[in-house]
Amino acid sequence: MTASAEATAPAATPGRPAPAPLAPAARLLPALAAVYRAQLSRARVARMPLLFVATFQSLGILVMMRGVVDSGGNDSARAVVAGSSVLVVAFVALNLLAQYFGRLRATGGLDHYATLPVPPAAVVLGAAGAYASFTLPGTLVTAAVGAGLFGLPWAHLWILLAVVPLAGAALSGLGAVCGLLAPRQEIATLLGQLGMSAALLLGVLPASRMPEAVRLLRDLLPSTYGVEAFARTFDAAPDWAAVGADLAVCAAVGLLSLTAATRAYRRAAVSGR
Amino acid sequence: MRGLVKTYRTGRGAKAAEVRANDGISLDVRRGEVFGLLGPNGAGKSTLVRQLTGLLRPDEGSIDVLGHDLVRHPERAPRLLGYLGQESTALDELTVALAAETTGRLRGLPARRARAERDAVLAELGLEPLADRPVGRLSGGQRRLACFGAALVGERPLLVLDEPTTGMDPVARRAVWAAVDRRRAEHGTTVLLVTHNVIEAETVLDRVAVVHGGRVLACDTPGRLKALVDGRVRLELVWRTDAPPDVPVLAAAAGRARVSGRRWTLRTTPEEARELVAAVTSGPAFAALDDFTLATPTLEDAYLDLGAAQGADREGGQAG
Structure with a gap:
């Protein structure tokens, strides 16, 4: 140690070099784009078979329900087609994303992101966005096949371009929260499965046939609003205001759940607080 | 600086x-x-x-x-x-x-x-x-x-x-x-x-x-850590079955050896090592000996020594 005056308590460090300059942190949008791109490529690399399972499951439900529901413009047919289409979103964005984040957390994969200067929102939104994107082809196929099977008009299927991202935001936010907060990987998987089962049971059947208590539960599920918005567009003259209101609920829930997911990520990534 | x-x-x-x-x-x-x-x-x-x-x-x-x-x-x-x-x-x-x-x-x-x-x-x-x-x-x-x-x-x-x-x-x-x-x-x-x-x-x-x-x-x-083992050497003795009981030099060393099956590992001064090698390469000890190696310390020895000193509160060989 060099000679130093005793009185200088905080040691003005004359012999020490100046602090090293900090490298720039990644900005939100470029980082989000990088995460999104990397996540999308995972689908190609891992050829996630579950993406196909998601679509097959919904197509299976359509065929099965065709046995008990008449075709034509009745409520039940609309509910089945809209419900099984949005189910693809629930399967991938909620269930698979919960599993992905659960695995990442359990295996220490989050450390990789936590030791990079990335805004937490970039990681969460990038992954959520990619998972929501994975669902688009499956949803479109399911909706087109369903409309054909149940004799519903194809005219307004474009609404899925709004339903998928908005319901996707709400459900992937929930999925990410489940995956990031679950104390164990198995619990993350369980929560994801439960969420998807709820979307299946409460989304595919028409609300008018449900008991009051179940209907309340259904109203609590964000996917319901995506289903309703889509189902309304099968009307000859859709009530666009109601469609917009349903989508607004999805957007609001999406905003909330993605914010919660970002906080959950921050908590999970830096376990020492 | x-x-x-x-x-x-x-x-x-x-x-x-x-x-x-x-x-x-x-x-x-x-x-x-x-x-x-x-x-x-x-x-x-x-x-x-x-x-x-x-x-x-x-x-x-x-x-x-x-x-x-x-x-x-x-x-x-x-x-x-x-x-x-x-x-x-x-x-x-x-x-x-x-x-x-x-x-x-x-x-x-x-x-x-x-x-x-x-x-x-x-x-x-x-x-x-x-x-x-x-x-x-x-x-x-x-x-x-x-x-x-x-x-x-x-x-x-x-x-x-x-x-x-x-x-x-x-x-x-x-x-x-x-x-x-x-x-x-x-x-x-x-x-x-x-x-x-x-x-x-x-x-x-x-x-x-x-x-x-x-x-x-x-x-x-790494060099100075190796010096922590005091310039001592590592002697390994492998017996055919058991160590011979009635060789006085060996009896003295037996307490300090790390014994694992037929193998003894001793960390010791070059002088004692020379004495031991002389003892085991002649007479009844040689008959019982299967193999021996004599080596200068490695970082591994220093590492094991430090760990052992910490773990078993043995008298350690750290030079101040």
């Missing part, structure tokens, strides 16, 4: 059970140094590194990296250091090239820089033939090398590498150490290396801290 890089004083009490993974560790690493943390599994090396990288907050103590207080500002760690952890799950489903590029982007590089650095690092490490293969489908050593490559994209003045060469073949190992040396020579990069591979530690490190039970047992150059 005394280029102090970091000082820790950490005491980590975790959860109700009060496991002290790091029990008051203090270390100074100089700029431009390849510094090793050596210790058995569970010694507290990874806990230490996780605090340094901002993943864990120490309960007590301070961490100063290149003039930045990382206990108060853990968020600065990713802007100062590149970290290679033990897990690759975040990169497993990406191709080697995309893993490197994405990591560079997330280290704040503009797209073109990230691509250029990706290409440079892949070429430097000989990873080009694997560029389009998913990280998770490579062999253990290749995967490690790909993750090491990702850790290099986006230059940082400090690299923290947690067992970087696990599972690698000699060619890959050489590529890693060449890359580390190049960065040190060109940019004065400091490297903190976690390892339990003693042989590697002996060849690549400038200085090494032996960590055991959450404490630093010793911290010095």
